[in-house]
Amino acid sequence: MKMLPILLPWLFALSCTSSPAPTSEAPRHILVIVGDDHAYTALGAYGNAYIQTPGLDRLAREGLLFRRAYANAPICSATRQSALCGKYPHATGVNLLFTPFPDEPNVTIAEQLQAAGVHTAIIGKTHFNSWVWGPLYAEGAPTHGFDQTIEKGDWRRWRAGQADLSLPTGMPTRENPAQPRDPKDIRWLKNADMLPVAERAPQSEAAFLADQAIQQLATHAGDRTFTWLAFHEPHAPFAYPVDFQELYDPDSVPLPLGSPEDDRWVPAIFRGLTEAERRGIITSYYRSVTHMDRQVGRVLDALDSLGLAEETLVIYFGDQGYLLNDHKRFEKHTFWKEAIQTPLLMRGPGVPQGAETGALVSLVDLAPTLADFAGMEPHPDHQGHSWRPILAGPDTARGQAYVFAEYLHDHMAMVASARWKYVFATGKRDLDLTYETGLGPSGIFHRLYDLENDPAETTNLAYRPDQAGRVAELQQVMLGFFQDTHPDAAQLPAELNTLGQLVWFCEPRDLGASYGDRPDRVFIPEE
Template sequence: MKTPKNILFLMADEHQAGALSVLHHPHVQTPNLDRLAARGSVFLNAYTASPICVPARAAVATGRYPHETGYWDNALAYDGRFPSWGHILQAGGVSVTSIGKLHYRNSEDRTGFDQQILPIHILNGIGQIWGSVRNPLPTKSKGGSMLGGIGAGVSKYNLYDMEVANAAVDWLNMPARTEAPWAAFVSFVAPHFPLIVPEEYLDKYPAQDMPLPAVRPGIDGYEAHPWVARMNDIEDSDAELGSDQRRREAIAAYYALCSFVDQQIGKVLDALDASGQGDDTLIIYTSDHGENLGMRGRWGKSLLYREATQVPLIMAGPGIAAGAQVTTPVSLVDIPPTITDAFGLPPDPDWAGRSLTDIAAEPADPRRVVFAEYHAVNSPSGGFMVADAGWKYHEYIGYAPELFDLESDPLERHNLAGDPAYAAQEARMRKALHAICDPARVDASAKADQDRLVAGFGGPEKAFRIGPSGATPAPGP
């Protein structure tokens, strides 16, 4: 079997798993990711390790879950303390470059890149300190409107993503690219908020054609879980929208951003092929987490339901079957061993995952369990999730658990936890979760770390004033 010489690792931010036309989404148009999927494999049950940017990206770097590293929230960012896949590649003689958003602590830390081009890191190396104030929770989020505007226009983030794509094209066109093995991590902001997008993309999505979220509190008997309702008490972006028309406009703009980032990815894929390296390069595409998009009355991420925890994942290149779909559950922590495996380098023995190349080549394993956790902004306590191909279990410290039959209830409307008819499934999934970590102990550890951080900034009242209220600012004036 032919092995790759290079790796091109592409990442978007907040791309909902199903928002791909290759998966027959009724509205979203992603022709460039579709053609990538046609030459490779789509992983249908891929999950983040944490539904928020900084912890998810630390997990992608280190192959470890947040409770193993202490990168809990958007103030505690990857700083190189744990070995990354980049470190292993560097030690193996592979050139490693990042182009675009990293969301680590800063550019000075040794995080496994020989070069960082146009990086975004947490603001001033400290990020959203206010989001670490959880004990006790604030009465109102500092986040304000996470939507950050809705409609046609060109935001700084749009300009940044175009600059990232152009920088990646220029980098791929350098003669040195063909001389030695390389790995490039190319990372975009879209479709993350703000929901501002150039008109040419928004025109593809008339607001009146956009369906409203299928699961909303107070509609068809659905009520939010108390852990989620507690979040809504602190920050309620759905109420800020105020009307169904505005919700449709927000959904249209989000889908347009999916098409916008697809176009940027297409530029990079075209440059790779034009350079003559396409057949020798393993390509990975994913997102750090998903997006609620109004489901359950929430916008953004931060929840354990599939909208926020599932991610798109496509692989193409040497050794990857073309036009295939992989149903075995996988995680973003499977990416580091995939990358080291591609170069014939041993994985870190402490990594939680396995090579996606191996998983894709094996018979489907519907019982493989994946895990995610959340300890960040607005959460009253730690939230923990395990899922296999058919069942999904949530455990919240201090709140009732949830169990979902994904085959009969893919939208996760009907909580089966506590129902004697499903006691065996609940016990199995709970056992799987507790084999990974002790949720109560992890919750206490996260809050203790965050309390120390907050105390170091003068206590909750002062700490709550530190850090950007929305997305990390884009570089430039």
């Protein structure tokens, strides 16, 4: 088969910046903290003067803030497993929401560290989707390299044994709303009514997960450890305890307005929302973020009190961002910057303090970065690159020439440089996961944004004749990522033109499913 002669885009940026050799600065402890659907726009350190995020703002002050960090998929399961493996979603085999995370042939950073004698623990949301196969595993669900796994069910069992703390009298909650809501109504799903859960913060799931992370660090203070702490906040329904009910005035929260270009793509479920309901959703989201931030602050305080702060590498990121009425919607499944860019903060040995960088990076780089900090060689499967070279000169570092992301539920992919962003979509059907526009499939569609002159991404330049060459160039960059990293690339039909190749690569091959469906090709054994 004849392949296009494409030079991998990251080689341009890395040819003179090989990763430094392991040094005595290798941290004893590695702590990765993950926010769920946390938009970088909802964080004080990224310029939001309204929201209260003192824990994460402290992490930014004491470490390094990344201005151009991208997720590799705007959906939880795909982006998380990609980050754990250092491989793009199509290479891990997890593109769709409910695809079980394949143990073979993936090697997670936890497995690498575990093999080197590091104690590993994952606490909170995993999205491994092992429930799909359930009893069909020959030796139980794979652990993916984690010695210990603590999840929501552990919190529920713990909570069942606790006496309830007193709640404010007469306050409506998610469990006892003042007015019943249809559980499928978007106003309920996105908490437009601004209802807390019937819980005090110390007994919340987020506090329990933070407590478990602190206990892990205290118990293994003298060991080498890797702790992956993954909160469920602020993911919809933007839950928060009653302690935060009076925080933020919905009439004062920032309300992005979008642009006329957004109208064709707005999911039908959002079109009927009033301004008050939109403000209510944003208020609930902000409260959920601040609740999570409170727990991050507790973990950072614990590192201080345990005397571990100086020997712990702490990394915080959101698994992707979120649109908070940006482009007139409340979701993440797009490539607009508020959805695909992510907050990324680092603190620890060898990390400059109080610094920020505009270097272009993505979460596929996380696993090779952690291996680098641990003094290990990158795994042969890694498709990302360590951030260590950036630390030597964060002000001037460029990072990658391009970053890549994909969202195969809607058969879409993106490449972006510091200046330009190109998005390709097959448009074979209306938007998935209940976000249909109601206007039907669009057919093949292109987007091109000038990020320098149009940072809000309001003007699509892809169909302008003077940009045809740039679109063609970026299509070749996108194909370069696919051809070099896709496990099925050798099967690409030779007769396809550029658009045909992009369509072929944007077809998911895994067995995930949409909400309410069983994943394809799954069978359940008879009782």
